[in-house]
Amino acid sequence: MVNKATEMKPITASRNQPSGNFIKAVSAVVWKDLRSEFRSRELFSAMLVFSLLIILIFNFALELDIKTRQSVTAGVLWSTFAFAGTLGLNRSMAIEKDRGCLDGLLLAPVDRSAIYFGKVISNLAFMLIVEIIVLPVYSVLYNVNLFQPGLLLVILLGSIGYVAVGTLLAAMSVQTRTRDILLPILLFPVVIPVLLAAVKASSGILTGADFAEILLPINLLIAYDIIFIAVAFMVFDNVVEE
Amino acid sequence: MSRVKRKALRPTHKTMITVKKLVKRFGLKTILRGVDFEVQPGEFVALLGPNGAGKTTFLRILASLSRPSVGEVNIAGYKLPHEAAQVRARLGVVSHLPLLYGDLTAEENLRFYARMYNISKYELRVTEILEMVGLEARRRDLVRTFSRGMQQRLAIGRAVLHDPDVILFDEPYTGLDQDASSMLDDVLKTVAAKGRTVVMTSHDLVRAEDLATRFDILSRGVISASASRKELRKTNLLTFYRQALAG
Numbered sequence: 001m002v003n004k005a006t007e008m009k010p011i012t013a014s015r016n017q018p019s020g021n022f023i024k025a026v027s028a029v030v031w032k033d034l035r036s037e038f039r040s041r042e043l044f045s046a047m048l049v050f051s052l053l054i055i056l057i058f059n060f061a062l063e064l065d066i067k068t069r070q071s072v073t074a075g076v077l078w079s080t081f082a083f084a085g086t087l088g089l090n091r092s093m094a095i096e097k098d099r100g101c102l103d104g105l106l107l108a109p110v111d112r113s114a115i116y117f118g119k120v121i122s123n124l125a126f127m128l129i130v131e132i133i134v135l136p137v138y139s140v141l142y143n144v145n146l147f148q149p150g151l152l153l154v155i156l157l158g159s160i161g162y163v164a165v166g167t168l169l170a171a172m173s174v175q176t177r178t179r180d181i182l183l184p185i186l187l188f189p190v191v192i193p194v195l196l197a198a199v200k201a202s203s204g205i206l207t208g209a210d211f212a213e214i215l216l217p218i219n220l221l222i223a224y225d226i227i228f229i230a231v232a233f234m235v236f237d238n239v240v241e242e
Numbered sequence: 243m244s245r246v247k248r249k250a251l252r253p254t255h256k257t258m259i260t261v262k263k264l265v266k267r268f269g270l271k272t273i274l275r276g277v278d279f280e281v282q283p284g285e286f287v288a289l290l291g292p293n294g295a296g297k298t299t300f301l302r303i304l305a306s307l308s309r310p311s312v313g314e315v316n317i318a319g320y321k322l323p324h325e326a327a328q329v330r331a332r333l334g335v336v337s338h339l340p341l342l343y344g345d346l347t348a349e350e351n352l353r354f355y356a357r358m359y360n361i362s363k364y365e366l367r368v369t370e371i372l373e374m375v376g377l378e379a380r381r382r383d384l385v386r387t388f389s390r391g392m393q394q395r396l397a398i399g400r401a402v403l404h405d406p407d408v409i410l411f412d413e414p415y416t417g418l419d420q421d422a423s424s425m426l427d428d429v430l431k432t433v434a435a436k437g438r439t440v441v442m443t444s445h446d447l448v449r450a451e452d453l454a455t456r457f458d459i460l461s462r463g464v465i466s467a468s469a470s471r472k473e474l475r476k477t478n479l480l481t482f483y484r485q486a487l488a489g
Binding site for chain 2: 021024025027028029031032035036037039040095099100101103104105106107108109110111241
């Protein structure tokens, strides 16, 4: 074994300019996160069990008639997604920090925003998978039809905004000793505009409100998504550096 | 088998690493107090010093993981922090943490980093590296099942994957048993023999004396003494180290 180490072979790799590496780096981070999660199922199972527990607790706590159920659905759904999402965001960054892997990522000769976008895409994928499972369970338990294209669009837009700002703040809080406590404290005040717009739009769709009434919160969601992604893109490099 | 297209160094650069009047503060605490440091291409520098001297902080600044408060850092002709991406493409780092994902196999970890470093034909390169560090037989095993020594060998493989000009080792022997340490010695000698510039922090004076061509002592936030292997002929490293700390 020792002899093997001394036989350094000729190198057959070639290296290109760092600038051409952005898409490759984003896809590498996504591939790595999905592959790791597929094996461990740590993050996904925690998020899923937590989500199902929340909607079960609400189901027993709120003994409501069908009409009232429809009016509280948006609030219950987004509370569930927000709390489960925080769990996932925390764990996703903690995995990077605990074995020094965050340093490994930061040492790569790529624009650091590629790391941010990679983490956003994988976190969004985990959140959407959990949501896909939670929605039918919720529909059965509360007897509410959630499979409406408009609602699914709102859930997608809301999740993008939530994950965009959450990934940035998770990268910030993971550097501290109190990361588990710090993330929700930092995240919820910042993400309130996204959650309010998402609840308003979801509620409007479920209660059959006018299109004009639903359009405003949807536009707000799109605007917040763009703003949060742009801000995170600009500051991520400074956030992850000591 | 095609050889690597090595990254061109800046034509203006003469030294591989140049650090001038480097200061690093964390809040009110000053860790580095004006470090001047120079490394020629192909040199193997052992950076020695007591705990808390600032060795890891210094290496993190060289690795572009931390920004200097004051001072100049130049690696392979590229200035930090403005040309950090160019520096990182020429740099490999091994620390006491493996920087590897436990839920990925050895080859998946290397594949991932190969993609991050934009290495083309990386499958072949991954196999070469696994052979180099003696882990070819365990390539499909999850890294979390590896011993500390095996993880450290793979960490070295990860660090040299992109064939860097400069390799930084931060306490690479931490937590390794005798066999794993000997294995690491061999890998370090191989890396040095290939003409790579190496900076290694260590508390192990015996190993440092065996490997390095120059010895710098970092104490109280400055390089308090420096000597080449040739200059140390009349004395030994331990005596030199003690004198440097006492002075």
